[in-house]
Amino acid sequence: MSRTDTLPMPASALKAKVVTGLTTFDTELARIAAVAIVLLGCTWLLSGQPFYMNILSYTFLFAALATSWNIIGGYGGQFSLAHGVYFAIGAYLAGNLYIRFGLSPWIALAPAALAAAIAAALICWPLFRLKGKFFGIATLAVSEVAFVLANYFDSLTGGPRGLSLPFKAGVANMIFTNRFSYALLMLGFLIFCLIVSGFVYRTRLGYYLQAVRDDQDAAQASGIDVLYVKMTGMALSAALTAMGGVFFALYLRFIDPPTLLSLPDIGVRFLLISLIGGVGTLFGPLVGALLIVPVEFYLRATIGGSIPGGHLVVLGAVLILCSLFLKRGIVGAAESAWQSIRRRRHG
Secondary structure, rough: OOOHHHOOOOOOHHHHHHHHHHHHHHHHHHHHHHHHHHHHHHHOOOOOHHHHHHHHHHHHHHHHHHHHHHHHHHHOOOOOHHHHHHHHHHHHHHHHHHHHHOOOOHHHHHHHHHHHHHHHHHHHHOOOOOOOOHHHHHHHHHHHHHHHHHHHHHHHHHHEEEEEOOOOOOOHHOOOOOOOHHHHHHHHHHHHHHHHHHHHHOOHHHHHHHHHOOOHHHHHHOOHHHHHHHHHHHHHHHHHHHHHHHHHHHOOOOHHHHHHOOHHHHHHHHHHHHHHHHOOOHHHHHHHHHHHHHHHHHHHHOOOOOOOHHHHHHHOOOOOOOOHOOHHHHHHHHHHHHHHHHHHHOO
């Protein structure tokens, strides 16, 4: 999509564009359904192996979280490193409501999403005046400050000791006795995030986010309210990320600041998965997660014990190589190759 396709246009033309986008969204829904069937089949085939169910659960969860990040980071071009904060908000809120009041985590999903959206608006309202790497550095600072605060306010977060969620198995508590149920839960969340992301991409908000990403000054000169568009995209992205934090908390049943706010394990991972899979594409984060998460588990098991942090070195090298040779990620490179083949056929 060219930048001119994303700029404001007359009301009738814009309405036609949105209708066309929604029609295309029907195609995206069909693709998402096909992907869901394939992933469900793979999950069913591996259902008797808890080790692989654990890997699949993490893969689906982080694919969903990367998809959520991609709304603002890929479509909007705002490379946030503070999404671990929204992730932690969801986890801590659900954990406290469950421990203190016995409230079902399903009910906690709504307030967690709302709290993260409000926090994102408050945090990013001043930060969006920064551009490019300066915005990324500022969000990095926010993540580090949140880590310190989480260690300090132990009445809410448990401090360095963390919070342990009691084991009370049941669908109402989002706690299961087998890994297969968790894998299905994470897969459902992934499909939900893909549907939201695909819908945003084909609506006015998605077009405006891409216009801001391609040329913010030109978008503003054309009449787009840049700050409003960024804030809306960030709030939606943060809300989905917080929901992922709720699922993560009930999956581990133990949460502490390093687990939720670690920059290498959480903050950078969303970005890493999206960049390798294909930032700004619908299925790029999913492809990146399917590649990165299992490889990371393997590297932790093979070299993590002998070389502490060795798996991060390997993943960093993969990111550098993808940045040099696959600037649009795996999915972006595949789309470019397919378009090139089509042009040759019609040429």
